[in-house]
Amino acid sequence: MNFIFFSPNFPGYCTSFCFHLKSFGVNVLGIGDADYHTLNETLKQSLTEYIKIDRLDNYDEVLRATGYYTHKYGKIDRFESLNEHWLELEAQIRTDFNIFGTKLDFIANLKQKSKMETFFKKSGVASIPSITKLTRAKANKFIDKVGYPVVVKPNQGVGASLTYKITDTSELEQFLQTKPADVEFIMQPYIDGILQTYDGLVNRDGEIVFAASHEFPYSIMDAVNSGYHFSYYCLKEVSKEIEEAGRRIIRTYGIKERFFHLEFFRSKADGQIIALEVNMRPPGTWMTDAINYSYDMDIYRIWADMVVHHQVEEPPTGTYYTGFASRKNHLDYEHEHEEIMQRYPYEIVHHDSITDAQSRSRGNYAYQFRSTDYDEVKRIAAYIQAVKNKVEVFS
Template sequence: MNFVFFSPHFPASSGEFAIRLHEEGATVLGIGDAPYDSLDSRLQAALTEYYRVDNMESDDETLRAAGYFTHKYGRIDRFESLNEYWLESDARMRTDFNIEGTKADFIDNLKHKSKMKDFFRKSGVETVRFLKNPNRESAAAFTAENGFPVVVKPDLGSGASHTYKLSNQDELDYFFHTSPADTEFIMEEFIDGIILTYDGLIDQGGIVRFQASHRFEQSIMKVVSDDDHLRYFCLKDVDAEVEQAGRSILEAFGIRERFFHIELFKSNKDGRLIALEVNMRPPGAWMTDSINYSYEVDIYTLWARMVVHGGIGEAPSGHYYTGYASRKDRKHYRHSHEEIRNELGGALVRYDAIDEIFSRASGNRAYQFRADSLDRVREIADYIQAEW
């Protein structure tokens, strides 16, 4: 298999996927803007060849790189970044070179939140009521019907950037006065609840080869707006209702041979499960490693085996609950790093700094830890994030 990995160097987890592809026997060909000498030595060893471009936003440069690889190595079997930012670039290259996978004519359905809603309805999973491209008149009608608060977010993109919870008419008026004119927004009803994810691997035949679930008890939107620290938990088991909803959504989208990350609201008011967003890529932050620690697997290898060989055998079971708790440099915490290490002992599985580009949402540095119960990982997160 000739696998062109777009941006194999960033984020760091991309390198792990590329390395596992090489270990499974694929010819891994990298395209990126970083100097070759700056790549991790393990990644260098995994890449058969690396083509450096000056500008990864330039389709012309990427076309030349892919054309060079085709001339030298033959047909490209896969072109992938596993990165939300490059999904459109990936799809255009697959279209231009007739490569297996999602093509340019479908990628908008995976990028635009408004278009996802049609597939949620097709799946039979309830989704949030929304308004595309709100203006003052349409927003007034929407809030009259659904009430405040409402959430306004860019139709295109991931994360919580430029996402706002508007609680009254004055805040809505301020949004219209200050919002960037070059961004298309959608307005959604506000759901008071937690986020449960459905994460995993789906193969070429539409079989879910692995599944996991994360629980977010904070609002990511509020974490970003308040510049707060973050916590979340990888669950030992996938709730049956989450699994049923997630599989129905996968079937509606018809996605194949992908890592998937589906976000669902669990309403605090009535317990309803409501589809929020779908991302056909690995979950972000340290969630891939959360899966590894909870299930005692190497999810990078499971993905590579699925892509190269078509299957990964029987899906493993979960053993632990794994928590993530970040800290912000601007905050003053009660317990020192040494105290945390001594308190957690073997329960602490990772500690590291966070790349600055991700720090607004994910924190400046973070801890990963695991335990036998959800209550215990909550207690550990409380200890790590306790402030003076």
Template sequence: MNVVMFSPHFPKNFQNFCLRLKAHGANVFGIADVSSELLEPSLQQSFTEYFQVSDLHNYDEILRICGYITYKYGKIDRIESHNEYWLEQDADLRTDFNVPGIKADDIAYYKKKSLMKELFRKAKVPHAKGKVVETIEDAQAFIEEVDYPVVVKPDIGVGAANTYRLDNSEQLVQFFATKDSREYIMEEFIEGGICSFDGLVDQDGNLVFYTGHQYSQGIMETVNEDRHVSYYSYRDLPEDLKTLGLRLLKSFKVRERFFHFEFFRTPKSKLLVLEVNMRPPGGLTMDMFNYACDIDLYDVWTRMLTNQLDGLDYERKYHCCYIGRKFKHSYRYSHENILEHYGSKIAYHEPINSIFGAALGDYGYLVRSESLEELQEVVNYIQDTTDDH
């Protein structure tokens, strides 16, 4: 099997996909914009060939490399990055080389929030009202329908980048006076918590693995208000979350992919879908899958891809929680205090890439426990500050 892995070194934990592919006998071809000498030795050794490009956005250059791979090694069987930023380019390459997976004709429904809402409606899944607003008049007409506050965000965007809550007409005018040229969607503001339905489906769209997570708050609040973030995995999923998640999987015809669906849960416990993402959830969430269940989803995905997977037995043994710290704060307890006090509960910890810092913090801990009460105790301990505010 010939697998092209695009930007295989980023993020760091996604390097495991290449290592597992190599271990299961696949030819792995890496394409990235960094010298091979700067890659982890284990990642270098996973490649049949590695290609450094001058610019990952240079489609012609990448097209020629894929042509060369096809000429030398035969048909490319899969092209993947597992990265939201490259989904569109991945789809274009699959289309040009007739490789299974999401193609160029389908990608808009997985990238544009406005088009997602069309499939939400068809699936009869509750969701926030929204409308693409090109002018302030468009926005004012929408606000007359839903009232303030509203949220504006790029129709194609990742995380909470350039996402704002507008509470009044002055903020609306300011937004249109300063916004960039991208297309923006405006949505009614939904008060509630954020939870997710996450997992992996096989080539026929059948669930291989699924779980869910509860977030301390939305990424918009985390970024714009510079808050700490934590989120934990469920051991028992709420039944309504599973029901709506499965409905979305069917509506979006998800095949052979990880997925990450985000929902609001209102104070009255109503679920509304926020958006769908056809890739593994970000940060260290893949590792949270593994630590919560004592499995290896990097390996499971590889065995599925190479037709070496005969079902998956797993149990959600623990809640696994991500706990982020931001270095701008003064913390009551040191890193050494944390390891001494809760070392038996900490499954993993590492510095977080600065690209994710606003959302996830500068340093992250993965903590697992059978008890939610114990997890919250650890969250409080790790994020306890001596800041005046």
């Protein structure tokens, strides 16, 4: 199998994917913008060959590199980055070289939030109504119908960048006057709910072969707009309601041989599961590692086995709840790093700084920790994130 891994050095977990592909006998062919000597040793050993290009978003450079690999190694079987940012470029390459996977004619359904709503309706899963191509008159008419607060966000985008909760007419006017002209926004009613995910793998036959779920006590939008820190919990089992809704959506999309990361709200008012958005890539912010810690497994190896051999070993059941708790440099925390490590030497399984590109939403430094007791995981997160003179910033 000839597998082109685009940007194999970023995000960092790509090294693990490349390593396991190589271990199964795959020609892992890298294309990236980093100098070869800066790649970590494991990644170097995992790559059959590596081509450095000047800019990852320069399609001509990517096209030429793919053409070179095709000439040297024969037909390319896969082209992947496992990074949402490159979904459209990947689809274009797959279309131009007739490579297995999502093609250009379908990619908008995975990137535009307004199109996701159409698939949610087809699947029979409740979703959030929205409007696009915002004008003042259109926004006012929508708000007259659904009421404040509302949420505005880019129709096509990653994370919570340019995502705002609007609570009154003055905030709406401020948004309309300052929003970037080159970004298409959508508006939705604000849902007071707990964010939960459905994350896993779907094989070449469209069968879900593994799934896990994460819960977020507050949203990335809150972390970005408030300047506060961020946390989540990997659950040791998937709820029946999330499982059913997730399977319906995956079946409706007809996606094959991919990671998926679906986001839902569980309404605080009545417990209803409401679809938020679809991401056909691994969950970010260390969530793949959280799955490994919760299930005592290697999701990177399982993915590679699925791609190469079209099989997956029976995955283990969840044993632990794994928490993620970040801290931001501008906040004054009650407990120093050394105190945290001394208090939870066995529970903390990983800690590290977060890349600058993600620090605004995810934090500057983060800890992962696990326990068989869900309440204990929450207590550890609270200890890590305890702030001196705390002021509540969420509503």
